[in-house]
Amino acid sequence: MKKKSFGDRSHGDKTRQARxxxxxxxxxxxxxxxxxxxxxxxRIVAETEVPFLLILDCVQDPHNLGAILRTADGAGVHAVVxxxxxxxxxTETVRRISVGAADHMPFVQVTNLARTMEQLKEAGVWLxxxxxxAEKTLxxxxxxxxxxxxxxxxxxxMRRLTEENCDFLAKLPMxxxxxxxxxxxxxxxxxxxxxxxxxxxx
Numbered sequence: 139m140k141k142k143s144f145g146d147r148s149h150g151d152k153t154r155q156a157r158x159x160x161x162x163x164x165x166x167x168x169x170x171x172x173x174x175x176x177x178x179x180x181r182i183v184a185e186t187e188v189p190f191l192l193i194l195d196c197v198q199d200p201h202n203l204g205a206i207l208r209t210a211d212g213a214g215v216h217a218v219v220x221x222x223x224x225x226x227x228x229t230e231t232v233r234r235i236s237v238g239a240a241d242h243m244p245f246v247q248v249t250n251l252a253r254t255m256e257q258l259k260e261a262g263v264w265l266x267x268x269x270x271x272a273e274k275t276l277x278x279x280x281x282x283x284x285x286x287x288x289x290x291x292x293x294x295x296m297r298r299l300t301e302e303n304c305d306f307l308a309k310l311p312m313x314x315x316x317x318x319x320x321x322x323x324x325x326x327x328x329x330x331x332x333x334x335x336x337x338x339x340x
Contacts, residue, residue, distance in 0.1 A: 204235025
């Protein structure tokens, strides 16, 4: 039987439906997971031998948050932390983009991010933030041990107080003409460099 060539595809047939995303569960299977608070976060830290956390400072785009949660889940992050104000929470868009990660990744919304960061430091967690003003690159830092990576919002980056509460700052080396990466892409780079250093395996 003669195979169809690419030219035989009916691109103009508007009755054809788009392929389903096999990674996304049907809506009837989805169960919303409520966000956690500061007390839940400290419990997770206390119960985890070597905490691996992600802090997002006012990320507002649900597509970015969904992509970040998917990446965080893949990297083995124990919890994602974000402020309650001026930041996106778990929405249907976030859940769809995260292809299920939003339904089981611990997502902590805190009232005072700076205070929460102080509490994490008191609990022995090292805070590493990303900033264009950093002197060292991410690849020069030790990302093993109890760790929270801190990333800022779209365009503006971390707020001043958030940056001041970090133990260390790191930058991603940029070889081209653009100054920075999208926050979800930068998060993936940072998380999986930590995964490489920490030797995390399934």
